Amino acid sequence: MHVAIAGNIGAGKTTLTKLLAKHYKWDPHYESVDENPYLDDFYGEMERWSFNLQVYFLNSRFRQILELRETGKNIIQDRTIYEDSSIFAPNLHAMGLMTNRDFSNYSSLFELMEKLVTPPDLLIYLRASIETLVGQIHKRGRDYENSISIDYLSRLNERYEAWITKYSKGKLLIIDVDNLNFVDNPEDLSSIIERIDAQINGLF
Numbered sequence: 001m002h003v004a005i006a007g008n009i010g011a012g013k014t015t016l017t018k019l020l021a022k023h024y025k026w027d028p029h030y031e032s033v034d035e036n037p038y039l040d041d042f043y044g045e046m047e048r049w050s051f052n053l054q055v056y057f058l059n060s061r062f063r064q065i066l067e068l069r070e071t072g073k074n075i076i077q078d079r080t081i082y083e084d085s086s087i088f089a090p091n092l093h094a095m096g097l098m099t100n101r102d103f104s105n106y107s108s109l110f111e112l113m114e115k116l117v118t119p120p121d122l123l124i125y126l127r128a129s130i131e132t133l134v135g136q137i138h139k140r141g142r143d144y145e146n147s148i149s150i151d152y153l154s155r156l157n158e159r160y161e162a163w164i165t166k167y168s169k170g171k172l173l174i175i176d177v178d179n180l181n182f183v184d185n186p187e188d189l190s191s192i193i194e195r196i197d198a199q200i201n202g203l204f
Contacts, residue, residue: 004120010136012183082163123169
């Protein structure tokens with residue numbers, strides 16, 4: 001069983017991954033944010049470091065997927081490889097922060113990798129408003145995220161919504177997190193688990 005959680009920066013992916021891993025006794029796998037050597041540089045000078053950052057994420061996520069396949073365990077993954085190629089890289093390109101040459105190179109690399117990637121059995125998409133995202137980002141207080149603009153988050157949200165409406169690689173569960181507090185309210189977490197149970201039962 002492979003479950004993955006998708007969503008914009010600050011949507012609550014990592015937190016929900018931890019909670020669901022504990023509940024279902026799944027093996028959690030997180031986005032390698034803290035080890036990423038390009039993040040600080042990227043948020044300080046996006047145009048210079050966008051390609052390096054996206055290739056790093058692509059490489060680490062591809063490696064993670066190959067490793068997950070070998071474990072044979074039930075796993076839950078924080079963010080998917082598809083978000084890099086469908087949302088973050090195209091957004092940087094459209095904003096003029098990644099050159100045509102770099103974007104073409106990146107896209108070609110992803111297309112090659114995708115042939116070896118198995119989609120998750122269930123994708124959980126956390127839908128959140130800009131207000132919710134900004135609140136969550138400020139709450140966790142990562143220094144490198146202080147420079148993220150409302151415009152950047154808005155562009156990402158638009159691309160997320162466009163991507164999720166066309167997603168057809170497997171089962172999909174959309175959770176609107178604006179009015180949920182699954183960290184402090186057990187009832188909210190239980191309602192999410194009930195919806196996941198319904199999806200999982202349909203997988204067998």
